[in-house]
Amino acid sequence: MHVLVVEDDAEVSQFIQKGLTSEGIGVSAAYDGVIGRSMINEHQYDVVVLDVNMPGMNGYDLCRFVKQNWPAIPVIMLTALGSLENKVMGFESGADDYLAKPFAFKELVFRLKALARRHPARAPLPQRLELLDLVVDTSSHQVWRADERVTLTAREYALLEYLLLRQGKVVSRAELLENVWDVHFNTNTNVVDVYVNYLRRKIDRVEPKLIHTIFGVGFILKAEP
Structure with a gap:
């Protein structure tokens, strides 16, 4: 939210x-x-x-x-x-x-x-989300990085899409749990960190790295280090 x-x-x-x-x-x-x-x-x-x-x-x-x-x-x-x-x-x-x-x-x-x-999300998603050479087709859930197709699981895709929609903004673990996993209570699970690492292995195999950790706060998807 x-x-x-x-x-x-x-x-x-x-x-x-x-x-x-x-x-x-x-x-x-x-x-x-x-x-x-x-x-x-x-x-x-x-x-x-x-x-x-x-x-x-x-x-x-x-x-x-x-x-x-x-x-x-x-x-x-x-x-x-x-x-x-x-x-x-x-x-x-x-x-x-x-x-x-x-x-x-x-x-x-x-x-x-x-x-x-x-009042669930109102506006339809744009068909194409981009950040540098990262491209996501939201209708087919297909993902490319540096012109190469990237295969993601459903949860990995949901996480990437959420981060892309908020690119340039820090997103907390609690916000990701609520909006990607539909968990609306405090929990000590490390599932967010696990899936962020999964994404990094697939998305950030090339430079520049796009997924960044803001220690003690959460994560941000951006082009700058």
Whole structure:
């Protein structure tokens, strides 16, 4: 799961980002509505968390923008404006949920996961994913590296596809367990590391290496060392 938090209060935003990361949830942040709109245009998110009072574009307008263009993306309004009138405005703008500040962080996580489960991935996959000379055909699940066909198991392919869709971003082990293995609880299994090594043997037999370990955090698929 990858969440976009659009919140102009840096302290609140950093608190949410730190907490979500510790839960193994991917998170990106924007500090005003205009930047948030630009990021939504460029990336696919599983849930969007919006503050209401923000410079550039307020949360209600940004929520309307999201729902007009990607109606299946769930939106949580997260704001100090907790009156019934404000909640009605939030829901009328298209919000799927509304959480007033101050809030219990565990409740935010619960609501995020519940919304993500009810709203599976919306956008169809691009037919072709690429990074340098690594090419993946998502319709046939065929993979090439340096113009040579690479044979992967179903799980290896799912792992590679997930990393490619998030290329350039660090992906935690917990996020991979949740999205590739459908494991939604803490576990001491090393299955992620085992399969990353399987992938490395097949994908990174040539230079440059594409799969990198970020120690203590997770993995990243990128062209640079």
